[in-house]
Amino acid sequence: MAQPALDVFRSLDQSLAAAVATVAPSVVHVVRGRSGGSGIAWSDDLVISASFHTPDSTKVGLPTDTGDLDWRDAEVIGRDAGTDIALLRVAGGGLAPANLRELEDLAVGNLALAVGRPGRTIRASLRAISVLGPSLRTPWGGKLDRYLESDRQIPRGFAGGPLIDGAGAVLGMNTRTLVRGSDIAVPVVTLRRIVDELLAHGGIRRGYLGVGAYPAQLPGALVASLDDGGPAAQSGVLVGDIIVEVDGTAVTGPDTLRTALADRPGATVAVVIVRGGARQQIEVTIGSKS
Numbered sequence: 001m002a003q004p005a006l007d008v009f010r011s012l013d014q015s016l017a018a019a020v021a022t023v024a025p026s027v028v029h030v031v032r033g034r035s036g037g038s039g040i041a042w043s044d045d046l047v048i049s050a051s052f053h054t055p056d057s058t059k060v061g062l063p064t065d066t067g068d069l070d071w072r073d074a075e076v077i078g079r080d081a082g083t084d085i086a087l088l089r090v091a092g093g094g095l096a097p098a099n100l101r102e103l104e105d106l107a108v109g110n111l112a113l114a115v116g117r118p119g120r121t122i123r124a125s126l127r128a129i130s131v132l133g134p135s136l137r138t139p140w141g142g143k144l145d146r147y148l149e150s151d152r153q154i155p156r157g158f159a160g161g162p163l164i165d166g167a168g169a170v171l172g173m174n175t176r177t178l179v180r181g182s183d184i185a186v187p188v189v190t191l192r193r194i195v196d197e198l199l200a201h202g203g204i205r206r207g208y209l210g211v212g213a214y215p216a217q218l219p220g221a222l223v224a225s226l227d228d229g230g231p232a233a234q235s236g237v238l239v240g241d242i243i244v245e246v247d248g249t250a251v252t253g254p255d256t257l258r259t260a261l262a263d264r265p266g267a268t269v270a271v272v273i274v275r276g277g278a279r280q281q282i283e284v285t286i287g288s289k290s
Contacts, residue, residue, distance in 0.1 A: 015166055016126065020115060022168025024122045026098035027115055027161055029061035029069055030054060030088075038116035038161030040173060042195060045093035049160035051079040051086040052177045060090050061120070069120055078198030082142020082206075083186050084175040086160075087198045098162060100188045101169035103146050108132055112150055113164050114174055118157020125158070127151050137259055138178050141206060145189040148172050154183045203290030207261030209271075210287065211237065213254045218274060220244040221257040235284040237273065244279070245272035261286055 026041040032053045039049035039060060047060055056076045061069030072090045079086040106129060114125040133147030150163060154174045162170040163185040172185030197204050210230020213221035220242040226233045237243075243251050246260040247269035265288030272281050 016111075016113065016124075019113060019164055019166050019168040020122060020124045023098060023115055023162060023164050023170065025063055025096040026170075027117045027122060028063070028095075029117045029119070030074075030160060031059045031061075035157065036118045037157055037159060038118060038174075039088065040160070040162050040170060041095035041097050042087075042191075043097050044095055045090050046195075047074065047088045047090055047095065048173060048191060048195065049086050049088060050173070050175055050177070051081055051084045052175075053159060054079075054086040054088070058088070060088065061117070062090075062095065063117070063122070067120070078202045080142060080194050080198065080204045082138055082140045082204060083144065083190060083194050084140075084142075084159075084178050085173065085186065085191065085194045085198070087195055099169045100191075101165055101167075101171055102189060103132065103148065103171065103187055106132060106165070106171065111166055112171060114150065114154045114158050114161065115164055116155065116158030116161035116174070118155075123155070123158070125155055136179075137262070139180075140178065141258065141262060142178075142204070143190070143262070144178075144184075144186060145193070146187045148185045148187045149182055150185070152183075201290065205265045205288035205290055207264040207267075208287040208289040209237075209257070209261055209284065211243075213243065213257055215253040216242045218242055218244070219250075219252045220274065221251050221254050223273075231284050231287045232271075235271070235282050237271070237282060237284070238275065240275070242274040243271060244274055245270075247271075265289075 028039045030037045030039045039047040060074040074088040074090045127150040130151040131149040136144045172187045210227035212225035216222035223241045249260040268285045
């Protein structure tokens, strides 16, 4: 009876090693001061890595057939602290883009591997998918289209590297800084959206109203200051107004105000305020700010 179990183990063993070998050419070393980190080849000359750790100018080590690294200069051309993504352009190109996988048929309990290149060689850490959740607004103002977490902490130097499935396809980018106490992976759907925005604008445009706000005794955001020429000022919002609703979304304080604005740059919305104890509705065209 032991032989079938041994065969299953050997098959799994070989499959996991093959998955790492598949993604290895797409996992690069990113120099971060005195330490090393990981990145994922996104296209012929682009790498994504962890924004929190990656300097604006650095070097990237590309794997070679000899086992050495091909060192290239790299520049960050855009970053988003809200999702911990930095987009680097690598001199000379010739990278091996990773295969990407969406999460639709992924399930809690599926095996996965965190992969990194914190040094010269590829490294891997076996884990299971422990949480698959809906979209999440991060404490830094970004949006994860899906919440993806594996069952234990990723090793040091793996941030910016991929979480892969059993076939070597990338499920997301590992990060240790977005949600306190959770080592999560930014899913591919979010990576695509953020990379497109960084390529187009160099940053992520988020809704901007042009007010400084504080919590109010009446649930809402008390307008304490206005930016000269900002969207709120141009629309007639006054210091002392209490913003209680944006485009049908209830506002209970400054944090929910920021969330209500984040995905609406350029939109004309109805902002409900309380002024002198009376509710009023004002139309405001939301600005954008990276």
